[in-house]
Amino acid sequence: MKNLDQYIEKVLYSEEEIKQAAKRLGAILTKDYEGKNPLVIAVLKGAVPWFADLTREIDTHLEMDFMVVSSYHGGTSSSGEVKILKDLDTNVEGRDILFVEDIIDTGRTLRYLVDLFKYRQANSVKIVTLLDKPEGREVEIEADYVGFNVPNEFVVGYGLDYDENFRNLGYVGVLKEEVYKK
Ligand SMILES: O=P(O)(O)OC[C@H]1O[C@H](OP(=O)(O)OP(=O)(O)O)[C@H](O)[C@@H]1O
Ligand SMILES: Nc1nc2[nH]cnc2c(=O)[nH]1
Numbered sequence: 001m002k003n004l005d006q007y008i009e010k011v012l013y014s015e016e017e018i019k020q021a022a023k024r025l026g027a028i029l030t031k032d033y034e035g036k037n038p039l040v041i042a043v044l045k046g047a048v049p050w051f052a053d054l055t056r057e058i059d060t061h062l063e064m065d066f067m068v069v070s071s072y073h074g075g076t077s078s079s080g081e082v083k084i085l086k087d088l089d090t091n092v093e094g095r096d097i098l099f100v101e102d103i104i105d106t107g108r109t110l111r112y113l114v115d116l117f118k119y120r121q122a123n124s125v126k127i128v129t130l131l132d133k134p135e136g137r138e139v140e141i142e143a144d145y146v147g148f149n150v151p152n153e154f155v156v157g158y159g160l161d162y163d164e165n166f167r168n169l170g171y172v173g174v175l176k177e178e179v180y181k182k
Helices: 015-033 048-055 108-119 177-181
Strands: 008-013 039-044 063-072 078-086 096-104 124-132 145-149 172-175
Touching: 008 015, 008 145, 015 048, 015 096, 015 124, 015 145, 039 048, 039 108, 048 096, 048 124, 063 108, 078 108, 096 108, 108 124, 172 177
Parallel strands: 039 063, 039 096, 096 124, 124 145
Antiparallel strands: 008 172, 063 078
8 A cells, every 4th residue: 555545535536537537628628729729727736737637638739827826724624715826927818718627616716716817808718627516616606627526525636635735646535534633
């Protein structure tokens, strides 16, 4: 057993399943964005592994950029307040924007970002997320492209953290209860 595996209660999505999801969505995005040169934005930090794997499956011209956004503090609950820690340096007016997220839970992060980019007069704003947790929703927002619908549990791995740890797991899983008690 690998060192970090011992903290995991169950694996929800394996490396292989995530790879297949990247291929499936990458093929759709290739068609949808052909000739549009979209600005594909990773919402850091959680989206890093998914962004890296997904964009390599999109076989058309695109540009990449990065934002650092945070709403979760130190544990498993959202503060409800979305903070932009690093914004874009480029003008998005008239651009086709594709946000890449690891998860949509309460929906607050993406509701905030979509509204902001509409205000900034992007031509289109769409969302691709590895995981969608519909039962967590507190504000209305829907992803345009979804890898998996995830049950209402706190998940870690493949970019998703618990207290900044476990982002480097290759798969998505649920932590053992004793990890939270430490
Ligand atoms: O739908 P919501 O309830 O807003 O949750 C989704 C957001 O929560 C996580 O980010 P977090 O704020 O934990 O920052 P991180 O990406 O640095 O882990 C995740 O990466 C999403 O951005
Ligand atoms: N790690 C992690 N971050 C989240 N942010 C919003 N929902 C989740 C979740 O289930 N796990």
